[in-house]
Amino acid sequence: MGAGRFAPSPSGDLHVGNLRTAILAWLFARSSSRGFLLRIEDLDRARAGAEAGQLHDLAAIGLDWDGDVVRQSERLDLFDDAIGQLRARGLLYECFCTRRDIAEAASAPHAAPGAYPGTCRTLDEARRAAKREVRPAAWRLLTEPTEFTITDLLHGEYTGAVDDFVVLRNDGVPAYNLAVVVDDAAQGIDQVVRGDDLLSSAPRQAYLASLLGHRAPEYAHVPLALNAAGARLAKRDGAVTLAQLALAGTSAAQVRAQILDSLNLPTSSLPAALAAFDPAALPRAPWIHSAAPSGR
Template sequence: MIDFGSGRFAPSPTGDLHVGNLRTALASWLDCRSRGAPWLVRFEDLDQAVATVEAGERQLQQLAALGMEPDVQPLWQSRQPDRYTSPIDSLVASGRTYPCYCSRREIREAIAAAVNAPNGPESGLYPGTCAALGSSERARRAQFRPPALRFRSDQPAVDFHDDNFGAQSFMVDDFVIRRNDGVPAYNLVVVVDDNAAAVGSVVRADDLLSSTARQILVGEALGYPVPRYAHVPLVVNADGVRLSKRDRSITLDDLAADGVSAGEVLERLAVSMGVAAVGERPSAADLVDRWGSVHVTGWRNTWPLVAT
């Protein structure tokens, strides 16, 4: 068994976990348990407008209800905001960043106007408006707006291997690593925190596949080893749309009220992943030896995940 180091589940503590979140957590937990590696929980709570400690504590209880408990105390990003300062400073010092004074609207307009840009207006990629501003123009624009900080990608596309989805290639723009309110941005904090916790195996939902390209670039610029990536499919509703708070009966509390126990939820998740049979009622620990590695081909991804 290859030693990839720790793995993690990194939810935003903004509400109860739903069955899709729980399945992603289970995949990450099984990845770690099957390798004898530590499993960590990290709360991505830097956006203090929506994250709460209460929601995080409830999420830990929901993970525990399915048999998943982290091996060390969970990390709350907001409690150690200074951990991102020195990585950002080193990227600035090495010339890999520039300040961006654009408002959201200016970025939208610049993208729409970038018909001659290599990526065209459909890409939605930041067209580099502020990449080459002179110092006097920066000083002028700073009077109106504090800047965000962008990472200079220096390349149009990033290729990488995903253990489930195979060869990947994504266009990358110069993306924000510190927002203009001073809060470190997602694609920076993920990389810093994974490296600090020796996370070498990133098992997470496939809506983050395209972010992986950006995170690899930041990690390489910081001199970090690139982790192994294994993205897993999202659970979707009957319309094929990823589950969200608009969908009913997808949290453990709601399902319990409908007479569906946590044990039955775990069974449905396990059946959908091809590691249990209907009616078997396995514990999470029962699934570890069946995991081996992640094989997402053939997973059933539409809630309620079992044939009805």
């Protein structure tokens, strides 16, 4: 059997919505006799001390994981190898578009919302050489389908857009969609549990996995935590991290109990929740979290 994972970006403290997703990923993995791995996705937005704080908070709510923590920044050779494979097969091309270029081109009536319109796809070498003098190129995947279908444990069959997405940014950093596919395959991860805001990216990632000869993982995109106004929960929404909640008098064990209660699971412990866990019985609506006032 393979493994599931939780893969935060070390951009700051985890909030209760992040911790809820981590608990769900742990429950899905452990209930299916999979391993549970922890990966720090630190290619971008890494903040000093954030990783240590995140590991502390995950342990504080009772989560355990198998093996060593993996960091993407230590695995650049894997990403370079995958990019080399795609380039050798003629599946990448240089793109010189700015975000503004893409936004203006995509606003045309015939363009799919959010899709790259293929501006640089057919540039000849002379035009590419001229553009290289102005700005460095990102590298995009030359895709054939315009959509791809994945199967999700909570959403069923989901078909989403597949455009010529970036796999290597113009600053030389591997893009998220490439890094996550390569890492999941290299780690033997065959179950991906994450927030449903990432559901639309799954078809792109599954398609890329197929090009690299990997099987797409089993997906479960879970509802997000929202604030009282119905917007995605953020750290500005009062006391929403373990440290902030501790100042407001709420312990890590109490936070875990609140999260488990939001999932209609026993609140006494993670083992008790695991014994009662049934993916089919999970709430499908977002969790509205009423944050406590900040203790500061």
